Ligand SMILES: Nc1ccn([C@@H]2O[C@H](COP(=O)(O)O)[C@@H](O)[C@H]2O)c(=O)n1
């Protein structure tokens with residue numbers, strides 16, 4: 553049986569000089585406030601994958617109360633989620649992620665992000681899509697207060 557999942561994540565901007573997006577260090581005038589590295593792309597993706605198999609969410613598996621995850625590389629979360637999927641006999645069919653922010657520009661980094669995600673989930677890069685949009689200066693992303701990501705996935709039997 554194929555199954556679908558969706559995920560959403562937001563992090564507020566704070567002090568710093570880069571944001572992590574899809575495991576790529578993207579230079580920016582601000583960083584993000586987070587317990588881990590604050591990678592909204594990978595957090596939304598993990599939630600979508602976990603949701604597809606009704607396994608709860610990222611905070612259930614990697615609680616922000618756990619010091620183990622302080623400053624964590626979110627790629628480790630993706631690889632751990634892949635393990636949970638494999639235990640249940642599932643692999644990624646395809647993933648489609650949209651990053652929402654006025655800045656930084658995401659598209660120049662999209663292929664590097666796709667390559668990281670494909671490697672961590674053990675699939676070809678053509679199964680992973682990264683897109684981006686602004687909100688035309690509207691809302692919290694438009695005011696550059698934070699960055700958001702939406703992810704949709706299809707998973708299929710291995
Ligand atoms: N952070 C972003 C936002 C957008 N893009 C790219 O620009 C295109 C136009 O964005 P609009 O919000 O004005 O529609 C968008 O389709 C993306 O290709 C980006 O790279 N990074």
Ligand SMILES: C[C@@]1(CO)OP(=O)(O)OP(=O)(O)OC[C@H]1O
Pocket residue numbers: 561562585586587588589590591595610611612614615616617618621
């Ligand atoms: C990733 C975790 C790890 O503790 O913390 P944060 O980096 O704050 O990110 P969030 O998107 O709030 O998800 C919750 C946690 O699982």
